[in-house]
Amino acid sequence: MNRYDHKAIEKKWQNIWDEQHAFHADDDTSKPKYYALIEFPYPSGQGLHVGHPRPYTAMDIVSRKRRMQGYNVLFPMGWDAFGLPTENYAIKNKIHPKTVTENNIAHFKEQMKSIGFSFDWDREVNTTDPNYYKWTQWIFLQMFKKGLAYKQEMAINWCPSCKVGLANEEVVDGCCERCGTQVEHRRKSQWMLRITAYAQRLIDDLEGLDFIERVKTQQINWIGRSEGAEVDFIANGQKLRIFTTRPDTLFGATYMVMSPEHPYIDDWKDQIENFDEIMEYRKFAASKSDFDRTEMAKEKTGVEIKGVKAINPVTGTEIPIWISDYVLMTYGTGAIMAVPGHDTRDWEFATKFGLPIIEVVAGGDITKEAFTDIQTGTMINSGFLDGMSVEEAKKAIIDWLVEKGIGERKVNFKLRDWVFSRQRYWGEPIPLVYCEHCGGWQALPEESLPLVLPEVESCEPGPDGESPLAAMEEWINTTCPVCGGPARRETDTMPQWAGSSWYFLRYMDPHNDTALASKEAMAYWSPIDWYNGGMEHTTLHLLYSRFWHKFLYDIGVVPTKEPYQKRTSHGMILGSDGQKMSKSRGNVVNPDEIVDEFGADTMRMYEMFIGDFEKAAPWSEQGVKGCRRFLERIWKMQENVSEETGYSKALEVSMHRTIKKVSQDYETLKFNTAIAAMMALMNEFTAAGTVTKDEWKTFLILLNPVAPHITEELWQIAGEPGFLFQQSWPEYDEAKTVEDRISIAVQIMGKTRGNVEIAKEADQEEALAAVRSDARLNALIDGKNIIKVVYVPGRIINIIAK
RNA sequence: GCGGUUGUGGCGGAAUUGGCAUACGCGCUAGACUAAGGAUCUAGUGUCCAUUAGCGACUUGCGGGUUCGAGUCCCGCCAACCGCACCA
Numbered sequence: 110m111n112r113y114d115h116k117a118i119e120k121k122w123q124n125i126w127d128e129q130h131a132f133h134a135d136d137d138t139s140k141p142k143y144y145a146l147i148e149f150p151y152p153s154g155q156g157l158h159v160g161h162p163r164p165y166t167a168m169d170i171v172s173r174k175r176r177m178q179g180y181n182v183l184f185p186m187g188w189d190a191f192g193l194p195t196e197n198y199a200i201k202n203k204i205h206p207k208t209v210t211e212n213n214i215a216h217f218k219e220q221m222k223s224i225g226f227s228f229d230w231d232r233e234v235n236t237t238d239p240n241y242y243k244w245t246q247w248i249f250l251q252m253f254k255k256g257l258a259y260k261q262e263m264a265i266n267w268c269p270s271c272k273v274g275l276a277n278e279e280v281v282d283g284c285c286e287r288c289g290t291q292v293e294h295r296r297k298s299q300w301m302l303r304i305t306a307y308a309q310r311l312i313d314d315l316e317g318l319d320f321i322e323r324v325k326t327q328q329i330n331w332i333g334r335s336e337g338a339e340v341d342f343i344a345n346g347q348k349l350r351i352f353t354t355r356p357d358t359l360f361g362a363t364y365m366v367m368s369p370e371h372p373y374i375d376d377w378k379d380q381i382e383n384f385d386e387i388m389e390y391r392k393f394a395a396s397k398s399d400f401d402r403t404e405m406a407k408e409k410t411g412v413e414i415k416g417v418k419a420i421n422p423v424t425g426t427e428i429p430i431w432i433s434d435y436v437l438m439t440y441g442t443g444a445i446m447a448v449p450g451h452d453t454r455d456w457e458f459a460t461k462f463g464l465p466i467i468e469v470v471a472g473g474d475i476t477k478e479a480f481t482d483i484q485t486g487t488m489i490n491s492g493f494l495d496g497m498s499v500e501e502a503k504k505a506i507i508d509w510l511v512e513k514g515i516g517e518r519k520v521n522f523k524l525r526d527w528v529f530s531r532q533r534y535w536g537e538p539i540p541l542v543y544c545e546h547c548g549g550w551q552a553l554p555e556e557s558l559p560l561v562l563p564e565v566e567s568c569e570p571g572p573d574g575e576s577p578l579a580a581m582e583e584w585i586n587t588t589c590p591v592c593g594g595p596a597r598r599e600t601d602t603m604p605q606w607a608g609s610s611w612y613f614l615r616y617m618d619p620h621n622d623t624a625l626a627s628k629e630a631m632a633y634w635s636p637i638d639w640y641n642g643g644m645e646h647t648t649l650h651l652l653y654s655r656f657w658h659k660f661l662y663d664i665g666v667v668p669t670k671e672p673y674q675k676r677t678s679h680g681m682i683l684g685s686d687g688q689k690m691s692k693s694r695g696n697v698v699n700p701d702e703i704v705d706e707f708g709a710d711t712m713r714m715y716e717m718f719i720g721d722f723e724k725a726a727p728w729s730e731q732g733v734k735g736c737r738r739f740l741e742r743i744w745k746m747q748e749n750v751s752e753e754t755g756y757s758k759a760l761e762v763s764m765h766r767t768i769k770k771v772s773q774d775y776e777t778l779k780f781n782t783a784i785a786a787m788m789a790l791m792n793e794f795t796a797a798g799t800v801t802k803d804e805w806k807t808f809l810i811l812l813n814p815v816a817p818h819i820t821e822e823l824w825q826i827a828g829e830p831g832f833l834f835q836q837s838w839p840e841y842d843e844a845k846t847v848e849d850r851i852s853i854a855v856q857i858m859g860k861t862r863g864n865v866e867i868a869k870e871a872d873q874e875e876a877l878a879a880v881r882s883d884a885r886l887n888a889l890i891d892g893k894n895i896i897k898v899v900y901v902p903g904r905i906i907n908i909i910a911k
Numbered sequence: 912g913c914g915g916u917u918g919u920g921g922c923g924g925a926a927u928u929g930g931c932a933u934a935c936g937c938g939c940u941a942g943a944c945u946a947a948g949g950a951u952c953u954a955g956u957g958u959c960c961a962u963u964a965g966c967g968a969c970u971u972g973c974g975g976g977u978u979c980g981a982g983u984c985c986c987g988c989c990a991a992c993c994g995c996a997c998c999a
Contacts, residue, residue, distance in 0.1 A: 648995075731938070781925085905931070
């Protein structure tokens with residue numbers, strides 16, 4: 110027996126798989142299909158991180174198992190390669206981002222190959238490839254044509270020193286990450302995608318999908334549907350519309366609050382007595398993010414608008430109008446009615462500024478805090494609503510508002526439209542031109558796609574924060590596709606999210622140049638059977654891609670309403686100090702070193718054994734060694750395989766039980782317990798001293814998805830024909846998963862006092878008899894009156910005796 | 912703050928979903944083999960008490976409750992982690 114030389118073995122099998130295109134998915138419609146997907150990575154300069162292989166190995170296990178179960182499996186890989194870090198790296202090192210991307214991809218690919226994933230490399234996609242982003246642009250154009258893409262003024266983070274727009278991530282404590290300058294908000298006209306038009310469907314269609322619950326609830330909460338009403342107040346003689354979820358409390362509205370950005374403020378400039386103060390506050394609010402502005406714990410700030418008043422439409426009372434940063438222009442109507450008696454934020458605000466608080470729902474003590482309970486309260490001080498429950502009052506007031514023509518029922522969503530413009534180079538060009546003559550934005554003809562990203566000398570943004578493309582006059586100046594006159598190209602690019610919103614469709618038919626994928630390929634492969642990814646993508650990528658897919662469904666491009674049938678999520682791998690791995694903490698583990706020293710199979714196994722797949726787990730070098738030891742013991746076991754066939758009597762139950770356990774655990778993300786079960790079986794093999802050929806073969810097949818190289822090698826050494834990865838998944842016999850005689854726990858008065866061995870199908874009488882025949886246990890109940898016996902077959906017998 | 916989640920030995924974690932808490936692995940202790948062991952094998956290993964011995968007591972973040980029986984269900988606390996819309 111040779112020693113276990115992981116390097117030679119792994120290289121050997123990886124080459125064989127490559128040469129044979131062993132994991133290529135045919136469009137073979139005679140077999141049932143299985144589409145397993147993991148989120149394609151952003152190929153960063155740091156290379157693969159030990160966190161990446163965790164989900165990849167998990168879905169690789171599922172894919173390898175499915176192939177053995179007779180499925181035609183699509184398990185693809187690609188690159189989500191546009192984005193900010195590449196561009197910043199390119200600027201800093203004066204290398205073209207395309208070159209940076211190519212290098213990073215080559216590195217990632219080599220690393221992935223060394224881990225032995227069964228990806229179908231013939232279907233690799235790359236979002237920065239013009240043949241790919243041609244279709245990203247095509248989808249955008251369809252959205253534009255359907256009115257789902259529109260331009261709007263939006264605030265962006267602006268570093269006045271670097272003269273560049275910043276991503277939220279590049280803003281640390283309100284300052285620029287690179288130079289530390291205080292970040293300002295600038296308004297800029299941006300392309301937006303109307304995801305809000307799909308808000309209700311994005312909630313409704315979750316039903317029937319096999320997504321883990323926390324993903325569903327997180328998406329539902331993010332979309333944030335709330336039912337309420339819009340009501341017109343009269344402010345400074347004109348209608349000022351507000352949204353409220355508590356129209357029942359209208360009688361308690363003692364003042365109004367507007368967002369500092371509300372356009373009425375400018376309209377009222379001449380009436381407002383303290384306009385300068387208002388403008389100052391607006392500037393102050395603009396320096397903060399929405400996140401900071403809405404933070405509950407912070408001290409409330411605000412300014413009263415002097416010189417203008419509002420009228421409460423139900424009481425006719427004149428009330429003051431304030432501005433405050435906690436009211437956002439992006440939610441509702443940008444103005445609220447404040448009911449300090451029954452809203453926590455309003456209560457704090459009113460208390461701080463000495464505004465009146467009126468109780469309109471009885472049941473709490475509004476001198477101490479706002480009473481917000483909607484179940485138990487009764488309406489008071491509310492005219493015709495008095496005596497009603499909150500629920501009844503909501504209906505009654507909305508009917509009243511509708512009748513008077515000053516309000517209506519309204520459903521609002523927290524979800525906001527998607528800011529789709531970036532003033533950056535390394536992204537898909539937006540295929541639109543602006544034509545003065547035609548008076549607006551015009552779509553490029555579809556035949557002219559892709560609109561290729563022009564070569565630039567430098568991808569640094571322009572002096573006013575415009576896209577680097579804005580400096581390319583030759584490229585910008587073009588002709589209008591409608592009138593043929595002069596027109597200018599859009600210089601903003603798309604965000605990285607664009608390419609990742611439909612990549613799973615491209616895998617179905619990656620080389621098609623007449624459609625994003627053929628109808629046949631999509632009909633066969635849709636939907637994705639299992640998509641695993643990080644929880645951090647739940648409310649952005651996962652939601653964005655569902656939105657795009659629904660749009661494509663509406664225009665008849667894709668065959669299903671939803672892209673993903675099943676969604677699961679993995680936990681993060683932390684550094685050995687329990688902290689998130691990061692260069693600055695110095696706790697990053699490089700997978701190459703693990704593969705080199707211990708082997709890919711060891712690393713794959715350790716990443717699956719490290720803990721609950723869905724939870725974060727800290728890396729441990731000792732744990733890696735433990736897995737390596739297990740593989741060494743398996744390697745040695747090859748010497749103890751007999752010529753006998755079938756399962757031996759001594760191991761029969763364990764074999765069936767382990768097949769059952771491992772088969773189930775691979776389906777339910779319990780990879781750690783599947784491996785534990787195989788370790789336990791291996792311990793039994795060791796204790797038995799020898800195993801039959803069939804026991805060995807079954808064991809190798811079960812382990813193959815986790816450790817594909819060593820098992821394939823051992824299969825060959827055992828002289829078995831064919832490749833291991835082409836074998837059939839083993840079956841088990843349920844009846845043979847339990848011993849004939851089993852041990853059950855005996856409790857007396859609820860305390861565990863011992864065990865008795867009984868037949869597996871024994872009834873309560875027999876179980877009790879067994880307890881009686883055990884002298885020690887019997888002594889505890891002898892002479893006592895048995896009041897109650899609880900017998901759970903196969904588990905426990907509990908005897909209550911006095 | 913809002914939303915999502917987690918809390919079990921020295922460590923990673925397991926527990927058929929209300930039924931023998933601590934499977935499996937790591938670490939540790941002792942022994943074997945050895946020139947050597949940071950290799951391998953064997954045995955032991957929750958805490959406390961007792962030790963000629965156990966039918967002993969306690970234990971799943973903290974405090975209550977339901978139940979024959981609670982890590983699991985209910986109520987109230989505490990702590991930690993993830994996301995928050997231009998990172999991917």
